Amino acid sequence: MIVKNETTPTIKELVERAGLRHIAFIMDGNGRWATSRLLPREAGHKAGAEVFRKIVRYCKDIGIKCCTVYAFSTENWNRPKTEVEAIMKLLEKYAAEADGEKEISFHFIGDKAPLADAMREKLENLERNTAGRPYILNIALNYGGRAEIVNAVNTLIEAGKTEITESDISAVLYTNHCPDPDLVVRTGKELRISNFLLWQSAYAEYYFSEKMWPELTEGDIDEAVRSFAGRKRRWGGLDEA
Numbered sequence: 363m364i365v366k367n368e369t370t371p372t373i374k375e376l377v378e379r380a381g382l383r384h385i386a387f388i389m390d391g392n393g394r395w396a397t398s399r400l401l402p403r404e405a406g407h408k409a410g411a412e413v414f415r416k417i418v419r420y421c422k423d424i425g426i427k428c429c430t431v432y433a434f435s436t437e438n439w440n441r442p443k444t445e446v447e448a449i450m451k452l453l454e455k456y457a458a459e460a461d462g463e464k465e466i467s468f469h470f471i472g473d474k475a476p477l478a479d480a481m482r483e484k485l486e487n488l489e490r491n492t493a494g495r496p497y498i499l500n501i502a503l504n505y506g507g508r509a510e511i512v513n514a515v516n517t518l519i520e521a522g523k524t525e526i527t528e529s530d531i532s533a534v535l536y537t538n539h540c541p542d543p544d545l546v547v548r549t550g551k552e553l554r555i556s557n558f559l560l561w562q563s564a565y566a567e568y569y570f571s572e573k574m575w576p577e578l579t580e581g582d583i584d585e586a587v588r589s590f591a592g593r594k595r596r597w598g599g600l601d602e603a
């Protein structure tokens with residue numbers, strides 16, 4: 363139990379002191395959460411979408427400037443059609459209601475080309491209508507880290523570049539509007555990156571939760587923030603003497 367006294371910083375203060383600007387989430391475990399309750403996998407995604415709403419709001423409230431969530435990977439098309447359709451419907455529903463989130467600037471990162479025309483237009487409208495708002499929410503949709511890097515290199519080749527730097531690549535990634543993630547949180551007991559933000563996470567800290575995504579609470583975010591705040595980031599260098 364944590365007893366609050368005058369020297370115990372609040373989570374908001376910890377976020378600020380630790381310079382925690384960007385948290386990225388691998389929202390894993392929806393399917394297992396559902397099947398362990400004898401529910402269809404789609405019910406897990408529905409519960410996951412509710413938790414996503416809660417966590418995104420909470421991160422904003424504690425002073426995080428940017429959140430990225432892995433909603434649908436380039437590999438997720440290989441799932442049964444009913445499951446893919448259920449996830450797309452949840453995303454469409456969220457996008458339709460998202461106008462109510464007055465402080466959020468929405469970015470759908472990934473290749474939107476294969477999406478249905480109507481859905482792509484809705485997402486692009488949302489991006490346009492919410493541009494410049496203070497809190498950035500990146501929703502990774504049809505996203506793959508390797509594909510993103512290949513796309514970035516091809517963009518630079520098309521622009522006539524013959525020699526490229528790291529900043530050239532960063533400038534043409536889907537996330538060129540926000541800082542790299544400081545912290546990547548993965549639920550669902552798996553200890554892997556799954557092709558998520560490969561370039562951007564080069565110096566991120568990782569936090570793995572044993573919980574399935576639909577079980578995640580605000581208290582778990584507090585734990586992840588405390589863990590982050592207690593770490594020393596060295597960026598490949600040495601501790602200061």
Ligand code: FPP
Pocket residue numbers: 389390391392393394395407408410411414431432433434435438449452453456501550
């Ligand atoms: C991984 O769990 C989760 C996904 C592939 C989809 C995540 C989608 C949502 C949380 C809903 C998206 C909606 C919005 C509004 C962002 P899994 O299905 O791979 O779980 P498992 O490993 O237990 O099978």
